[in-house]
Amino acid sequence: MTQSVTLDDLDRRLVHALQVDGRAPFSRIAAVLGVPERTLARRYHRLRSALAVRVAGLVDSARIGMADWFVTLDCAPDATETLTSLLAQRDDTSWIAPLAGGGRLVCMVRTPAPGRPAGGPDGGRSFFEQLARTPGVRDVQAGCVLRAVAGVGGWSGRTSALDAAEQERLRTAAEPARSAVGGDGGAGSPSTGDADGAASSPGPGPDPGPTAWTEADARLAGELARDGRADIRHLAEVTGWSASTTRRRISRLRSTGVLHFEVDVDPAHFGAPLEALLWLDVAPGTLPTVTEALAGHAPVAFAAATTGRAAVFAMLQCRDAGALYEYLSRDLGALPGIRGAETALVQRRTKRAGTLLLPERHSSPPKRAS
Template identity: 55%
Template structure:
């Protein structure tokens, strides 16, 4: 694949799609001041070259499921095969082999404790050849990066954003409120949207068995309730950000509110969440280079009262982002690994 450079129109298109992933290209073109066919060509070019994809993502907590941030330490020779095996699962996302070649991280969706599927996944993973240690922290609440990373959302003016921004989702469901009623057809809908959030209503109706009008209403309902959101998958390196770092922050309980509030305002933070485990906060940070990452840690993070320890790691690559793979993953060589089963 030839290298791709994003120009101003590409960046404006990406920003618009992050505001509303299913916004018609005709509407985007009218707001950003370009011809519709030009915008359509740009989108098609970026999509066909695997530079950009809009995917549907599920807030699993709102349908009674859990999300986990998982760290897997493994033998160096199993790195590629293990990442590929995990990437082919429907319940994994954001798979990142780390620099050094002996660890990867990913996000996993499971049913609550006590359910067979959760026990099955983690038991399979720990028994996979080459896996040396598995640490799983439950994601309690996202605190930054919800609705898109600020680093790729600065191409449109505020007035343009108002015209393109999707309606705000409802407030998060409180613990005493029942979770949303979920069906097998909802699973099929979300699976189709996770591959291509811009699929037309006819395609989604065929996938779910619903009518197009039912599909339209259900998507609106899921978005309004905050269960369904759209994410633009694009490599931060195309915006000039050459360093992606994962951070685990130990924070004193009294400082959690101030620290998470500050992280939500830092443009370097692509995602952050409260979690269980030895560290209370997990974050993904995008920086221009190693110097700017060092400046961020020693200047901005160091100013936050309450952080008692910082652990950092650089990602080597992204095997998988929010949506499922669209191209075959690299398979393990015969006899090298026993795969993690679906």
């Protein structure tokens, strides 16, 4: 992310609006925010070009037979950078973060769900076996995500710029547009603000079933991971469907919970530059109480119940070290059933949600870990 970019109040309102609906046309957002459509389009494309803000399309792993894992790697200090770069280039990784102090990094990995075929040399158990054999890796600890318990729908720290009425107007306005075109209403482009091409002719096209996950869906998801607001015509070319079929498919995947959109933006732009990871050992009987409380804690950007030695894994965003101490000692310390906690500070984020994007001046590291 680019640290030289500063977000003003309108930028933050735009970010919040995109978290409500990542593919909302700029015309709809402009009507709610009370600013010209072209102003919003220019704002977004300027921020996205600077890698400061973007919308990423994300798939619910469990709904397509996959599983997410939070993986902690203990590695030789001189191997950390190479391993980080190698993992960042994989399509099945996200949220990659070397930890402060050196020698450790954490990432999220997607594999076929336990009990399903690996589906290739990089899938399932073979991925972890391959990772353990990678030069410089000393230890691998993996926890499978059982359920996301906090931060679903976006971190509250960046979703406070719009009031409840404005958010409801964004959601309500989306329904007629979706009904009229059979799709999601469109993602804005600089010129028209309607990348889904509502004026395009319907045209016939194959329409996959509501739950089947096809190769075309995977191509669609890959493009949306790179750019959640990609033009509908481009997405149609990638999938081989007509524009109207592509629009309907996006709408169906969203309505069934398979696909959602997340605004990828550095929390430092919202006054929370310090990121920490938290592993909690929680008594099983108090797990519902603890996770429900975490969902209401402002510093918790994301949390999930997982397998492994820690029952809960969480990502925290704080103003500084003092604020982190206050949260751990006061809010977290007041929860019942927490038998132990481990924290680690994030040195930096190499990859967040969606596909890795690099400024043009950066060279691309190798594609795969070996």
